[in-house]
Ligand SMILES: Cc1ncc(COP(=O)(O)O)c(C=O)c1O
């Protein structure tokens with residue numbers, strides 16, 4: 204073993220983020236390394252949801268749209284998310300799903316580049332991103348082309364026909380981080396607008412959207428923002444693009460929704476990118492998660508994330524080196540998000556078996572085991588213990604059972 208338990212205990216004792224763990228509901232003994240798919244529940248969420256139901260809804264009824272500030276929750280929570288992703292107040296809303304926000308950002312970008320006809324992405328992007336591009340292309344009758352190239356070929360493919368480039372900053376499978384500032388600069392050189400999918404970045408690494416001159420961004424509320432299952436997502440539109448006319452021109456984006464005018468007139472600013480009635484209870488839960496994160500220093504968070512990852516990689520090498528795992532995530536810390544992925548021929552079964560050993564990670568087809576490392580609630584000791592349990596599963600071949608081979612519909 205190449206670690207000293209006293210050293211690990213010391214790292215946890217000196218961790219400036221250590222107090223956050225107690226803010227989450229995590230059962231004793233469980234090592235949860237899937238915060239990149241669904242973040243853990245903050246303890247505050249249940250109480251805040253209960254109050255929203257019994258007081259704001261139960262007692263206040265419809266008066267809570269104003270009395271409890273329901274109607275401005277998307278902008279208020281958006282402003283808080285803005286602080287986490289390097290955006291300004293008034294540039295972010297919490298609304299809809301990431302997929303829907305991708306549609307809104309793509310169509311807004313296309314409207315700003317009417318003389319261009321290509322939407323570009325990479326073929327290994329998270330599928331929903333590319334599916335949304337394909338939907339827009341089909342709806343346009345083929346006038347708009349959806350082009351997804353190999354990851355290494357993206358920058359070469361930029362030209363004067365490309366209206367918009369849609370990329371995910373931290374790759375969902377490998378955890379590879381794209382250089383947001385450099386890619387955006389290269390795209391802008393060709394007049395191409397850029398949408399960043401921050402689903403695996405927001406709350407996981409330091410993000411500086413305005414520093415990178417990003418045009419649009421989207422991301423999930425239920426991963427590192429800990430907003431709960433199906434939480435509203437977020438949409439960033441740089442202030443300089445607020446004049447774009449939304450295609451999803453719903454009444455909540457209207458300049459004056461309650462005058463019930465016959466024609467759509469977009470609201471000023473980011474509000475025009477709202478569409479329908481906000482999902483209030485989902486926003487209450489999201490706000491609890493975002494509030495927690497707003498109290499954390501993102502530099503400390505990144506520092507801890509990299510240390511946890513380094514420890515994980517070293518321990519895997521030392522304790523599980525003989526079991527055939529191949530590191531899929533980059534070794535170079537700057538190129539890594541807050542997850543570590545390995546390829547293994549029995550990855551699916553190992554992930555299933557690990558659940559019986561109280562380690563929850565996930566599997567991504569065809570052969571990837573993915574471990575999301577959430578610095579707010581993971582301890583250094585958890586990393587060491589997780590690797591010991593992986594070793595135990597491999598040594599005992601606990602994964603080699605028929606029930607672990609049956610593929611579930613949701614992984
Ligand atoms: C990069 C990325 N984009 C989008 C999504 C999902 O979008 P939605 O919340 O609309 O399902 C995910 C995960 O599900 C993701 O990893």
Ligand SMILES: Nc1c(O)cccc1C(=O)C[C@H](N)C(=O)O
Pocket residue numbers: 239240241375376402567613614
């Ligand atoms: N959104 C999910 C769901 O509804 C069910 C299971 C998983 C998810 C996820 O978020 C997957 C995640 N985006 C990923 O990176 O694979």
